[in-house]
Amino acid sequence: MKRTTRGALVSMLALSLVAAACGSDDDESTATEAPAATEAETDATEAPAATEAPAATEAPAATEAPADGECTEPTEVKLQMQWVTQAQFAGYYAAADQGFYADQCLEVTILEGAVDITPQDVLANGESDFAIAWVPKALASREGGADIVNIAQVYQRSGTLQVSFKDKGITSPADFAGKTIGNWGFGNEFEVFAAMTAAGLDPATDVTNVQQQFDMVALLAGDIDAAEAMTYNEYAQVLEAVNPDTGELYTPDDFNVISYEDEGVGMLQDAIWADGTRLSDPEYKDTAVRFVAASLQGWAYCRDNVQSCADIVLAQSPILGASHQLWQMNEVNKLIWPAASGVGFIDQAAWDRTVEIASGAKNLDGATVLTKPVDDGAYTNEIIEAAHAILEGLGVELTGDGYAPIEVTLNEGGA
DSSP states (O other), rough: OOOOOSSSOOOOOOOOHHHHSSSSSOOOOOSSSSOOOOOOOOOSOOOOOBBBBOOOOOOOOOOOOOOOOOOOOOOOOOEEEESSGGGHHHHHHHHHHHHHHHTTEEEEEEOOOTTTHHHHHHHHTTTTEEEEOHHHHHHHHHHHTOEEEEEOOOOOOOOOEEEEEEEGGGGGGGGTTSSSSEOOOOOOOHHHHHHHHHHOOOOOTTTTEEESSSSSSSHTTSSSEEEEETTTTHHHHHHHHHHHSSBBBBOOOGGGEETTTTTTTOOOOOEEEEEEEEESSSHHHHHHHHHHHHHHHHHHHHHHHHHHHHHHHHHHHOOOOOHHHHHHHHHHHHOOOOOOTTOOOOOHHHHHHHHHHHHHOOOSOOOOOOOOOOOOOOOOOBHHHHHHHHHHHHOOOSSOOOOOOOOOOOOOGOO
16 A cells, blocks of 8 residues: 555544444444444534644646646645544545645645534634535535535435344335334434335324434344444444354345435435635635545545555554445445546536435424525536546546446454
8 A cells, every 4th residue: 555755644533532423412322343433423613633634735727736846835724524534535535645635735634523523514614624514414504604515526326224124024115114213313314204205104103213323233232123324334334243143244134225325315425515705715716626636536546446445544543443444445435436427526416306305304393404495506516627627637537437346245343
């Protein structure tokens, strides 16, 4: 694995923080397999400290990368993640590790997330320059007055699942009727409720909904009939757990899995958000182009170097195990690639579907994520198009044509 002195060195959370961040504030116990980590978050007041990426070189025009030796004073950038260090964000760590940020004359500080951090609010408060956030949550913040703009839709499809044991007979959202269904809350539950609504169920009366921890303990203990999970994280947790009846790890044959993307209610997830007010500043806009270009180059690197990117993340934070991180890297790639219009491009149809679901699916109180129409300024492809121009000049393949995932074997506890 290539290591570069120009790559960012990102601080690791203490073990106690990660353990605490793996759950919500209810009474469920913490998982004993791999520590749970997902994209969910609650409101935040400030981002945790992170170490800075070492310097690169001088700011280029937005349409080309700087030539060797040109950069004399790198642009400092702070990126707020929405969760702790894991392969969900591998492209950004790879961009630092492989020197892609440095090549674009950027000195990037990666700020880790936690349960009490809302990345889009950190951005809106001026405490970071860019943030990674799910689209519905960020749009809710924008509706609340945060001037933030989606400038790169990295994840092209939803990775949210509902997982249940086969003997529960849950093969579609219609089967949620009369069952106890877990979700994380904090804005992560709307695909679950949208699926119920589409199946003709009233979430408030036809289903027993409970808030689960950010792990699969309640499912494995039999406390709930189906648990919310991400393809790249919590689903792996059940496959890393030992079946007490056999003494062997559970297998996919032990579970029924519902994909909300397949059900037609998947919403856009991880995207890069920028400060809308600052986008009128040519210098910030130029920085945004170079930052997006380098970040997407990192994601292209992770597409083509799955093991290397898992190792890069492990070097930053070894708390989640090696097989778990490799699984996560492989599954995250499936959410990004292929990208028909080029990685990061914001597809109008997918955007409209997300807005429609966020505006129509009601929670148990009858509220929706969005209560007002979303204005045209909530996203732009201008930055991504300029970033693509840079990457094409560097010979980076942007669509992932011919992409194929690898096979990953999970070990007990994700080790």
